Amino acid sequence: MSSTNTPDNADAPDSGSTDAAAPAVAAPDAAADIHWRDGDTEHTARWHSEGGWPAPKRVVVVDDTLTADAAYRLAKSGTGLLWQGDFQNARQLLTAMARRVDRRRRTPATGLSAAFEISRADALRRARLLGLVLVSLDADHTLSLRRAPDVRQACDEAYGPGTRASVRSLRELLGVIGAHEWRVKGVPVAALGASIHPHYGVFSPVRGEYLDLVATAPLPATGLAFDIGTGSGVIAAMLAQRGFDRVVATDMEPRALACARENLTRLGYADQVEVVEADLFPPGRADLVVCNPPWLPASAATSTDAAVYDPDSRMLRGFLAGLAGHLTDDGEGWLILSNLAELLGLRSRGALLDLIDDAGLAVVARLDTRPTHRKVADTSDPLHAARAAEVTSLWRLRRA
Incomplete structure (x- = not known):
């Protein structure tokens, strides 16, 4: 998941806002x-x-x-x-x-x-x-x-x-x-046993609970894996570390592509992981396809919100709709998603299950964990009740 690396949204996909004064979501006008x-x-x-x-x-x-x-x-x-x-x-x-x-x-x-x-x-x-x-x-x-x-x-x-x-x-x-x-100091990632060096405008992996799920979920095979929306490249690096022969990591954002390539080279996985520009999937079928889309299906108020909010669940829908066609016969898709949208009334669990079913997929298992970031304990936060109840899940999916 690529996202803006700024003070307001660095620790969780939960910042931003909309009202009548919101600017249009567009690249800054360099000629202004x-x-x-x-x-x-x-x-x-x-x-x-x-x-x-x-x-x-x-x-x-x-x-x-x-x-x-x-x-x-x-x-x-x-x-x-x-x-x-x-x-x-x-x-x-x-x-x-x-x-x-x-x-x-x-x-x-x-x-x-x-x-x-x-x-x-x-x-x-x-x-x-x-x-x-x-x-x-x-x-x-x-x-x-x-x-x-x-x-x-x-x-x-x-x-x-x-x-x-x-x-x-x-x-x-x-x-x-x-x-x-x-970028200079790096962000230690316990599940990786190394640091990731995020670039400006790219999601910083400071919320480690979802990475713990990636590090421990059982693997269907270790041939080819796809990391969809790679961002900093941290999940691609973890898949390479877990023994995949080859990983293809995709993203649409130039900053994310440059960041992922730099991190994977720094970690010694450049020969094992190919970083490519693609809207969701690269060509072919993989033993494992992983996606960590933006977690909240709401409109992005500014261009720097674009990877925090997923209007109408575009990335989530696109991933699920195309997943079956990019899996090997025994392959799995891993969807990493928080239930924060459900707690906030933005998307129901039933709607998510319907998307999975409509895509010709079946749920093999779901691995859950609770977040530990600082906002969980902030009782002054108006959304504290949702954050205290939040669960992050890794959904293991296969073709039905």
Whole structure:
């Protein structure tokens, strides 16, 4: 499952939101420009937003003299705040604004389905307001602020080489910096006995419970395996480690393909695992086909939500519908899925079983585990009741 590697959704597929202010889900417009005035001088730079947010129509230059209350009021009016003060003070301002936004969260609704919709809308509002604190990068991605870190390598990794001056949200830039740190340090994966180095925009395997299922489920055979939607390549690496002669890992996202190839090479599986661009399945039939699709069948509010939410269960439906035609006679398909969607009233267990049955598949067994991530214990979370009851399952499927 490829997904955005950012602070808001790094630990579980549960962030994002939709409301009337949601931007269209589309790639950022690389040709868009942003304009502002500094004294008597007009400035223009390229606008870039990974989330697909449009450039603010009004931009004012601000510095360390701006208070958090004033910044919050300006952001609520839709004004972009182009920071030209101290970098560390900008981070503190963002934190102070976040506290003000969070104080205005709505009272959780009765019922998990309603609470989920309110939570998504509040998260989107939070992202929209905090995303209006802006910074300017030089053409080579230099951040020319006092006490600013050297962000050039992190930006080159996330965006590619710079070509002209640009303006981006500070919040996004902090996500790029954090992703670079994860890429350098790696994320230890106990089930693999090694670390995975996620790239910006690619799901980080910090929720290890589903990987424990992949590591322990009985194998039907060890010839050829497919890993559908490989993301960082962690499942493909685990299948190679478990003894498959050959693994084909697929994804549609260029960042995920590059990330998977780098991780598999680092782990020594480049000769054993082929990473290919494909929408779901590669050609042929395999002894094992594994898929960990996005777990929530809801609309993606921004382009960075696309691998967290699976509108109308597109990937899930496509995987199940095509699975029988890509299995060997005794082959198995492993569907890794949380029941969070069922708990939130977004998809019933009966609907899932109907999809399996309609695809000509039968359930051999289901292996279950409970998550251990930090949100399970967060009683202040309006969705805590669902998270506390969540179960992640590995469904073993065969042709009926």
